[in-house]
Amino acid sequence: MEKSSENKSATTVQLQAGKKLRDSNMELLRIVCMIFILMMHFDFFFLGRPSNEMISAQPASSFVRFLVEAISIISVNVFVLISGWYGIRAKTSRLWGLIFQYFFFVLITYMIARHFNAFDPDGPDTLFTMEVLYLYWFVTAYILLYIFTPALNVFVENAPKRQLQFVLVGFYVFQTLCGKLFYGGYSPLSFMGLYLLARYMKLYKPAWTQWPRWCDMLVYVGMTLLISVAAMSLQMHHLRVMDLYAYSCPLVIVSSVYFFLFFTKFSFHNRFVNWVATSCLAVYLLHCGYATQFFKQIVQQWDSTLGTSSFVLHAVALGAGIFVLAICIDKMRLWLWNVLSGQFSRAR
Numbered sequence: 001m002e003k004s005s006e007n008k009s010a011t012t013v014q015l016q017a018g019k020k021l022r023d024s025n026m027e028l029l030r031i032v033c034m035i036f037i038l039m040m041h042f043d044f045f046f047l048g049r050p051s052n053e054m055i056s057a058q059p060a061s062s063f064v065r066f067l068v069e070a071i072s073i074i075s076v077n078v079f080v081l082i083s084g085w086y087g088i089r090a091k092t093s094r095l096w097g098l099i100f101q102y103f104f105f106v107l108i109t110y111m112i113a114r115h116f117n118a119f120d121p122d123g124p125d126t127l128f129t130m131e132v133l134y135l136y137w138f139v140t141a142y143i144l145l146y147i148f149t150p151a152l153n154v155f156v157e158n159a160p161k162r163q164l165q166f167v168l169v170g171f172y173v174f175q176t177l178c179g180k181l182f183y184g185g186y187s188p189l190s191f192m193g194l195y196l197l198a199r200y201m202k203l204y205k206p207a208w209t210q211w212p213r214w215c216d217m218l219v220y221v222g223m224t225l226l227i228s229v230a231a232m233s234l235q236m237h238h239l240r241v242m243d244l245y246a247y248s249c250p251l252v253i254v255s256s257v258y259f260f261l262f263f264t265k266f267s268f269h270n271r272f273v274n275w276v277a278t279s280c281l282a283v284y285l286l287h288c289g290y291a292t293q294f295f296k297q298i299v300q301q302w303d304s305t306l307g308t309s310s311f312v313l314h315a316v317a318l319g320a321g322i323f324v325l326a327i328c329i330d331k332m333r334l335w336l337w338n339v340l341s342g343q344f345s346r347a348r
Contacts, residue, residue, distance in 0.1 A: 021274065024273045027278075029082065031280050034281075034283045035323070042299055043065055043072070047303055049241060052238070066228045070227040070228045078256050084196065087149075088146060088195075094146075101333060102136065106135065112294055113291055113293065121293075149195070156203070167196065179243070190247060197257070211261075216258045216262040216265070223252075227245070227251050230244055279326070286329065287322045287326075
C-alpha cells in the first residue's frame with residue numbers, strides 16, 4: 001500500500017480536458033519554499049544576524065531570528081530537489097522562456113529602483129551591464145544546471161546503482177571538506193549534486209527515505225533547532241556562524257531532504273495551487289535584483305522604528321503584498337511570452 005501511494009504521488013492525473021494536472025503537494029511545496037525565501041531575506045539578508053549585544057538584551061527575540069533563518073534556509077535546496085525528483089527534460093523553448101522571465105523581471109526591478117532612487121551602492125545602477133547576470137545568482141546557477149541535465153540524466157539512467165552511490169558519497173564528502181570551492185552551495189555544481197541526490201531517491205527509494213511522514217518532519221524540526229541553538233552559541237563566542245547557514249552545510253542538506261520527503265508522502269490535486277505555483281519564482285525575481293535595496297531600506301526602517309509585534313505585522317503584510325503582486329505580474333508576463341513565442345513559431 002505504501003509503495004502504491006508513493007507511485008500515485010509521483011505521477012500526474014489526466015483531466016477531462018486532456019491536460020495533465022501537476023501534483024499539488026509538490027506545487028504547494030514550491031509555494032512554501034518561496035514564502036521561506038521571503039522570510040530568509042527579511043531576516044539575516046536585510047537586517048543582518050543578531051549581534052552579541054542584541055542577544056544579551058533580547059535573548060528570546062534573538063533566538064527567534066536564528067530559528068527563522070534555520071527554518072527557511074532549506075528553500076533553495078528544496079527547489080532543486082523538486083527538479084531532480086521529476087527529472088528535467090531540457091527543451092530549448094523552456095530555456096528561452098526562463099531567460100525571458102529573468103530579463104522581464106530585471107526590467108521591472110530596475111524601474112522600481114530607478115523610480116525610488118534605491119540602487120544598491122555595491123551593485124549596478126544601469127540596465128545594460130554584464131553585472132546584470134549576477135543579480136540573481138539562483139537563476140544563473142539553475143540555467144547552467146538546466147543545460148547540463150541531459151548529461152546528468154544519461155548518467156543516472158545508465159550507471160549502476162553502486163556507481164551512483166559512489167558519486168554521491170564522494171561528492172558530498174568533498175563538498176563538506178572543501179566547502180569554499182562550492183561557495184557555500186551558491187554554485188551550479190552544488191545544484192548538480194542535489195539533482196543527482198533527488199534522482200537517486202526517486203529511482204532507488206533507499207530505506208532512509210521510506211520513514212513515515214512524521215519521522216521526516218521530526219528530522220527537519222530537529223535539524224532546525226540544532227542549527228539555531230548552535231548558531232546562537234557560536235555567535236555568542238565570536239565564532240563562525242554563517243557556515244551553519246550555508247546551503248552546502250550537511251545539517252542544512254539533511255534538513256532540506258527530509259522536509260522535501262515529507263511532501264512526497266501525501267498527494268492532492270488543486271488547480272488554484274498549481275496556478276499560483278507556476279509563477280512562484282516571480283516572487284524571488286521581484287523582491288531581489290535591482291529592487292533589493294528598496295525593500296531592504298523599508299524593512300530596516302521598520303525594524304528601527306517599530307516594536308516587535310508591529311514589525312512582524314508590517315513584514316507579513318509586505319511579504320504578502322510582494323507575493324500577490326509578483327504572481328499577477330508574472331501572469332501578464334506569461335501571456336506576453338505566449339504571444340511572442342506563438343508569433344515566432346508561425347514565422348518559422
